[in-house]
Amino acid sequence: MNAASSNPGTRERLVAAMREALSRRGYHGIGLNELLATAAAPKGVLYHHFPGGKSELAIAAIAAVAEELAGSLDTLMLRAGGDPAGALEAWMGAAQKLLERSGFERGCPLATVALETTPEDRALRSALASVFAAFRAHLASALAGAGIADSRARSLAALIVSAYEGALLQARVAGEVQPMRDTSQALLDLIRLSLPGVKGA
Amino acid sequence: MNAASSNPGTRERLVAAMREALSRRGYHGIGLNELLATAAAPKGVLYHHFPGGKSELAIAAIAAVAEELAGSLDTLMLRAGGDPAGALEAWMGAAQKLLERSGFERGCPLATVALETTPEDRALRSALASVFAAFRAHLASALAGAGIADSRARSLAALIVSAYEGALLQARVAGEVQPMRDTSQALLDLIRLSLPGVKGA
DNA sequence: GACTCTATAGACCAGTCGGTCTAGTGTCAA
DNA sequence: TTGACACTAGACCGACTGGTCTATAGAGTC
Numbered sequence: 001m002n003a004a005s006s007n008p009g010t011r012e013r014l015v016a017a018m019r020e021a022l023s024r025r026g027y028h029g030i031g032l033n034e035l036l037a038t039a040a041a042p043k044g045v046l047y048h049h050f051p052g053g054k055s056e057l058a059i060a061a062i063a064a065v066a067e068e069l070a071g072s073l074d075t076l077m078l079r080a081g082g083d084p085a086g087a088l089e090a091w092m093g094a095a096q097k098l099l100e101r102s103g104f105e106r107g108c109p110l111a112t113v114a115l116e117t118t119p120e121d122r123a124l125r126s127a128l129a130s131v132f133a134a135f136r137a138h139l140a141s142a143l144a145g146a147g148i149a150d151s152r153a154r155s156l157a158a159l160i161v162s163a164y165e166g167a168l169l170q171a172r173v174a175g176e177v178q179p180m181r182d183t184s185q186a187l188l189d190l191i192r193l194s195l196p197g198v199k200g201a
Numbered sequence: 202m203n204a205a206s207s208n209p210g211t212r213e214r215l216v217a218a219m220r221e222a223l224s225r226r227g228y229h230g231i232g233l234n235e236l237l238a239t240a241a242a243p244k245g246v247l248y249h250h251f252p253g254g255k256s257e258l259a260i261a262a263i264a265a266v267a268e269e270l271a272g273s274l275d276t277l278m279l280r281a282g283g284d285p286a287g288a289l290e291a292w293m294g295a296a297q298k299l300l301e302r303s304g305f306e307r308g309c310p311l312a313t314v315a316l317e318t319t320p321e322d323r324a325l326r327s328a329l330a331s332v333f334a335a336f337r338a339h340l341a342s343a344l345a346g347a348g349i350a351d352s353r354a355r356s357l358a359a360l361i362v363s364a365y366e367g368a369l370l371q372a373r374v375a376g377e378v379q380p381m382r383d384t385s386q387a388l389l390d391l392i393r394l395s396l397p398g399v400k401g402a
Numbered sequence: 403g404a405c406t407c408t409a410t411a412g413a414c415c416a417g418t419c420g421g422t423c424t425a426g427t428g429t430c431a432a
Numbered sequence: 433t434t435g436a437c438a439c440t441a442g443a444c445c446g447a448c449t450g451g452t453c454t455a456t457a458g459a460g461t462c
């Protein structure tokens with residue numbers, strides 16, 4: 001592979017540009033020309049690497065996000081010494097900082113596209129659905145590993161993801177982190193209160 | 202007003218069409234021509250009623266949603282006999298039904314636009330921000346009315362809205378209500394567990 | 403009946419959209 | 433040296449975008 005590439009990072013640049021665009025403006029919010037300009041790539045190159053065009057590139061970007069997600073969850077759990085509440089706190093805090101640092105422009109790269117899709121966008125939706133499902137499952141297993149019963153862990157994982165996405169949304173339109181801070185505080189309070197046996201709580 | 206209107210509901214039809222479009226496809230997802238077609242209105246009429254064009258119409262639709270929101274929250278609280286957990290359960294259940302009935306096409310009419318906006322879309326963002334803030338405040342006062350301390354009520358309100366939006370998002374892409382069911386179950390469990398004194402719990 | 407004002411109606415516009423197509427360019431293997 | 437192949441490059445396309453403009457219809461006032 002990469003036999004005659006005079007510009008080896010093109011594909012990656014495209015994916016990165018799409019990822020960035022998704023987290024700032026969503027799928028319909030970014031035009032191909034603008035995207036190509038930020039990636040410093042001409043049109044032909046997009047359709048060479050992604051014959052399916054814009055939507056295929058978006059799916060690739062989503063896959064890239066998914067990979068990163070799982071990794072950072074593990075890192076956070078490790079750093080928090082296996083305490084899910086501590087990891088969650090760190091997670092929410094990091095998201096707040098990212099939001100603030102970007103002037104409330106960058107949010108979750110998955111959420112916007114997720115809401116923009118219709119059931120007709122089969123490929124895009126199923127890609128998103130499986131990323132969310134995988135992340136919930138990953139999170140649930142981390143919770144189960146901390147001693148929470150399986151079915152409980154599953155519903156709690158869903159709540160955590162929901163709270164995260166909803167908090168990001170509210171903080172973003174508000175242009176201030178307060179809704180996110182409130183959300184994470186309430187969530188952490190409830191979790192720590194209900195799981196007194198969990199280490200680190 | 203309405204002096205020479207041969208078609209009295211035009212403005213309302215436009216707002217309704219935009220509202221529907223926002224909950225299905227978001228702001229960028231719907232074209233003016235398509236919107237006008239579903240509202241059975243020609244272009245001139247849109248710019249007559251909404252000189253600011255598409256975005257002004259969207260703001261009107263958002264305002265309409267806001268009005269309805271406050272009303273239905275009060276209704277639910279009343280029906281639940283003042284028990285916030287019961288009202289929340291009914292609320293989440295209703296959202297699930299709406300989602301299923303629409304084939305997972307209709308979501309929250311605010312969430313998608315909220316994520317699509319950038320800080321440059323000042324009018325749209327501030328309209329959305331104030332709707333969310335008002336709804337959180339309304340919810341918080343309902344919680345405070347049920348005996349929860351003010352600061353606690355505020356953060357809990359933020360969590361509830363976050364969980365609602367995030368759950369809707371996940372269920373929608375998944376094409377199944379499970380993530381929403383899980384989210385609301387976990388949330389209700391935690392709330393009921395932590396607030397044993399609240400009547401109806 | 404003439405004038406005014408609100409509302410309806412849709413032709414029309416420049417700009418942009420996502421996507422296609424053809425023409426190079428550089429590096430292999432033979 | 434030649435041909436194959438991966439990749440880059442951007443002109444070009446029809447469709448559609450949000451928005452403007454002019455024409456008309458109909459009720460109210462005098």
